Amino acid sequence: MAIGKSMTAHSLITMEELEDIIHLVRRQYGYDFSDYARASLQRRVVRCMQKANCLTAYELKYQLTNDNRFFTWFIESLTVNVTEMFRDPAFYKELRNSVLPKLASYPTIKIWHAGCSTGEEVFSMAILLHEAGLLNRTRLYATDLNPANLERARQGIVPLQNMKEYTSNYIQSGGTSDFSSYYTARYENAIIHKEYRKNVVFAMHNLATDQVFNEFQLICCRNVLIYFNRNLQNRAMTLFSDSLAPLGYLALGMKESLMFSEARHQFETINPAVRIYRSKI
Amino acid sequence: MAGYKAVVIGGSAGSIPVVTELLRALPLNFKFSVFIVLHRLKNVPSSMDVILAGKGKGIYIKEPDDKEVIQGHRVYLAPQNYHLLIEADHTISLDYSEPVHYSRPSIDVTFESVAQVYAAGVVAVLLSGANQDGADGLRSVIDQGGTAIVQDPATAEYPAMPQAALNRNKSAVAMTPEKIASFLQTLND
Numbered sequence: 001m002a003i004g005k006s007m008t009a010h011s012l013i014t015m016e017e018l019e020d021i022i023h024l025v026r027r028q029y030g031y032d033f034s035d036y037a038r039a040s041l042q043r044r045v046v047r048c049m050q051k052a053n054c055l056t057a058y059e060l061k062y063q064l065t066n067d068n069r070f071f072t073w074f075i076e077s078l079t080v081n082v083t084e085m086f087r088d089p090a091f092y093k094e095l096r097n098s099v100l101p102k103l104a105s106y107p108t109i110k111i112w113h114a115g116c117s118t119g120e121e122v123f124s125m126a127i128l129l130h131e132a133g134l135l136n137r138t139r140l141y142a143t144d145l146n147p148a149n150l151e152r153a154r155q156g157i158v159p160l161q162n163m164k165e166y167t168s169n170y171i172q173s174g175g176t177s178d179f180s181s182y183y184t185a186r187y188e189n190a191i192i193h194k195e196y197r198k199n200v201v202f203a204m205h206n207l208a209t210d211q212v213f214n215e216f217q218l219i220c221c222r223n224v225l226i227y228f229n230r231n232l233q234n235r236a237m238t239l240f241s242d243s244l245a246p247l248g249y250l251a252l253g254m255k256e257s258l259m260f261s262e263a264r265h266q267f268e269t270i271n272p273a274v275r276i277y278r279s280k281i
Numbered sequence: 282m283a284g285y286k287a288v289v290i291g292g293s294a295g296s297i298p299v300v301t302e303l304l305r306a307l308p309l310n311f312k313f314s315v316f317i318v319l320h321r322l323k324n325v326p327s328s329m330d331v332i333l334a335g336k337g338k339g340i341y342i343k344e345p346d347d348k349e350v351i352q353g354h355r356v357y358l359a360p361q362n363y364h365l366l367i368e369a370d371h372t373i374s375l376d377y378s379e380p381v382h383y384s385r386p387s388i389d390v391t392f393e394s395v396a397q398v399y400a401a402g403v404v405a406v407l408l409s410g411a412n413q414d415g416a417d418g419l420r421s422v423i424d425q426g427g428t429a430i431v432q433d434p435a436t437a438e439y440p441a442m443p444q445a446a447l448n449r450n451k452s453a454v455a456m457t458p459e460k461i462a463s464f465l466q467t468l469n470d
Contacts, residue, residue: 014370029373039366039394040376080378087362089324169324223377226363233348255360255375257346 012046017057032208047078076148079081082102083117086124089172093272095111100132110218111137114141115224126196143205150202156192160196163190164223237263250277285313285468286402289395291388293320293410295438299458301336306462308469315356318391320384323362328360347375359386366394382414390424392418403427410442416449429453
């Protein structure tokens with residue numbers, strides 16, 4: 001990253017050039033980033049350029065146009081692939097205490113993790129369901145637009161160095177079991193035991209372009225909508241609204257608000273501090 | 282001095298007392314927006330916004346939600362575990378991508394973003410800390426015509442961060458916390 005040190009990030013690419021790149025990616029590959037929030041998208045594109053040693057937007061466009069493998073790398077690097085197990089323990093505590101007991105009344109439970117990245121929050125949910133005695137009758141659908149994320153998630157591998165922090169998160173969320181009983185440590189990795197992954201279906205789904213595919217009692221979409229502009233946030237919220245069973249729950253990230261969405265009137269707030277909402281219809 | 286739209290303050294270890302002092306120094310009816318980025322723990326309960334509000338004599342301080350419309354006479358504190366960015370339409374954009382300098386929120390990320398949107402209307406202040414965050418961000422502020430102020434390392438509990446910023450940016454001005462406070466008082470229209 002030699003250039004990263006000598007140039008400030010935004011001098012690499014103008015907003016007009018960013019629009020060109022968005023247009024190229026949509027036209028040639030069908031991935032639509034046109035309703036992504038620009039500030040973070042620009043940072044991500046610049047970061048990709050620095051990693052690929054592209055000095056100008058022209059070089060980036062040239063590579064995107066002529067090299068499919070470069071595009072595959074680009075899309076995998078462009079999307080934010082950061083996640084944590086039991087991120088925001090207060091949220092998981094609320095799930096444990098007030099949402100799962102309600103879900104327990106359904107004979108079969110269906111949960112959608114939209115934008116699951118490498119699966120850490122899905123595994124966290126599976127552990128909660130197991131502890132509530134609900135995992136055997138739950139099906140978890142975990143979707144992401146990045147195929148590399150899904151491939152990693154299917155393997156159930158989590159970097160071992162993070163496990164100390166995740167254990168602390170787990171305990172703060174009200175977990176009382178031995179957290180290490182949920183995984184096997186092997187060299188630098190922790191592998192989540194198969195029994196906590198067997199009810200999970202990982203599949204590609206793009207919130208910008210894809211449609212309703214099932215009906216759920218709970219949808220978790222945490223820290224995904226922050227990358228969208230209001231237009232695309234509205235699309236996603238409509239999709240969630242259409243995908244929820246009557247009185248189904250919606251969970252967003254701790255700083256994501258329904259207030260700016262057209263769908264806000266269709267939901268009631270269950271817990272404002274941890275952003276859990278429930279469909280009124 | 283009119284024309285300033287945004288004051289952005291970045292701090293790490295040893296910066297909280299200075300942030301408090303600067304909040305107290307804000308002119309009573311300041312019209313610009315203030316953004317504060319502090320290196321903080323994640324996944325633990327925090328009342329930093331309440332603490333700062335308590336010290337800032339009735340100033341409106343909050344951790345913004347994503348997409349919130351930025352207003353004047355407000356202090357926005359970057360939330361735990363998110364980068365804080367500004368969109369061209371003056372709304373808040375939060376971001377959960379990789380930490381920068383092991384930090385999320387990162388000072389560089391917010392400084393660069395504020396510089397891009399508010400250009401010459403920015404006053405950026407970098408305070409005490411023990412790493413290199415903020416040095417690149419101040420460069421962006423200077424490149425866009427903004428004003429870059431660094432806490433005099435001799436007055437900082439942890440001088441590494443302000444010193445790194447001064448080394449990297451020859452046109453950044455070093456000031457004692459008292460001088461920064463009195464400078465902020467001159468910023469209102």
